[in-house]
Amino acid sequence: MNVLNSGIGNYVFCNGKKYSYFAGNNYLGMAGHPSVKAASIEAVKKYGVNFSASRHTTGTADIHLELEKQLSLFKGKQDTVVFSSGYQGNGILLELLKPGYSAVFIDQFAHPSIASGIPREISNIFHYNHCDTDHLEMLLQDFKGFRPLIITDGVFALTGEIAPLDKIYSLAEKYNAILIVDDAHSTGILGENGRGTVEHFKLGNSENIYQTETMSKALGGYGGFISGSLEITGLIREKSATYQASTALPPPIAAAGIASLEILRKEPELRIKLLKRAGELKKEITRLDFKTSEDNTPIIPIMLSSLARAKELSRFLEENGIIVPFMNYPVKLEFYILRIAVSTDHTDDQAVLLVDMLKKWRDKNGTH
Numbered sequence: 001m002n003v004l005n006s007g008i009g010n011y012v013f014c015n016g017k018k019y020s021y022f023a024g025n026n027y028l029g030m031a032g033h034p035s036v037k038a039a040s041i042e043a044v045k046k047y048g049v050n051f052s053a054s055r056h057t058t059g060t061a062d063i064h065l066e067l068e069k070q071l072s073l074f075k076g077k078q079d080t081v082v083f084s085s086g087y088q089g090n091g092i093l094l095e096l097l098k099p100g101y102s103a104v105f106i107d108q109f110a111h112p113s114i115a116s117g118i119p120r121e122i123s124n125i126f127h128y129n130h131c132d133t134d135h136l137e138m139l140l141q142d143f144k145g146f147r148p149l150i151i152t153d154g155v156f157a158l159t160g161e162i163a164p165l166d167k168i169y170s171l172a173e174k175y176n177a178i179l180i181v182d183d184a185h186s187t188g189i190l191g192e193n194g195r196g197t198v199e200h201f202k203l204g205n206s207e208n209i210y211q212t213e214t215m216s217k218a219l220g221g222y223g224g225f226i227s228g229s230l231e232i233t234g235l236i237r238e239k240s241a242t243y244q245a246s247t248a249l250p251p252p253i254a255a256a257g258i259a260s261l262e263i264l265r266k267e268p269e270l271r272i273k274l275l276k277r278a279g280e281l282k283k284e285i286t287r288l289d290f291k292t293s294e295d296n297t298p299i300i301p302i303m304l305s306s307l308a309r310a311k312e313l314s315r316f317l318e319e320n321g322i323i324v325p326f327m328n329y330p331v332k333l334e335f336y337i338l339r340i341a342v343s344t345d346h347t348d349d350q351a352v353l354l355v356d357m358l359k360k361w362r363d364k365n366g367t368h
């Protein structure tokens, strides 16, 4: 097991040794950003480490309200609610929107937080083939008697693929379905203002698309959030047991969120730099003839045909000072994935070394 002995950045110390780090989700380098760290330290000095109460009882602090205000500005939405983790967001919405649907249509490779968030009373669950909107429409047709809710990841955690949200949205309109997109990996990255896949596809401020988001990836901190109309945020505050009965976000985490949003606002070029770097690296990997996905996101998968080969490549890279994990994850795909996560902090030298090592392995072992 890899055990970190340092914080995360473009390099880490792991099991006592220094590695070039192409893992995790710290896409914009915010987790170790000096201003984010300083804000967290100040918050601990002012508030301690925990409010030790739920938001609904006595745990709401001025720092939560400020974070929610800043998130609403970032998203261009009326209001925002923050809660303990991104994982909870799908369950919160699926529970609260229950009166409006009787069947769930879900991408077969959706994140586990989606399946585990479907309320027990909902037994009509239909998996459509991955990103396959023809199959989704066929299922919507076949099960027309139900009131549908469609749910998908915006960017898929393992493959970095962008869901065809424009087409899914058209189907949601056509079949009068509720649509939820889990934008954990798109927040801060995709769209003109980093607002995620809805903005990426220019679907405007569509109030009938719900987004669940997290501050744990591009924003470098922790905690889930949902931005939207006062109607939906009010419903969460008034009715969600998950929101009402879990401890409020700790002070250093709330402060980290506020600080990283400020950086995002002041330095939009970070996003552009990230996608440029990711695009260049993906081009090199494609040139080496490794199988990868097409979309330009900071997640670059290398898809291999067997578990043994995936583990072997990950081990080879590690022996050469680079961490790219083989993804042993609850989402089961048809292939075995090494997941390269690109960050704005990576240097050209790191990218060159990674490509060199992949080439060396390929020359001996092939690509599939």
Ligand SMILES: Cc1ncc(COP(=O)(O)O)c(C=O)c1O
Pocket (backbone or CB within 6 Å): 085, 086, 087, 088, 111, 113, 153, 155, 157, 182, 184, 185, 214, 215, 216, 217, 223, 224
């Ligand atoms: C698509 C997706 N949704 C939700 C989550 C959960 O977010 P968090 O780890 O912030 O709770 C993750 C994290 O791995 C994810 O990849």
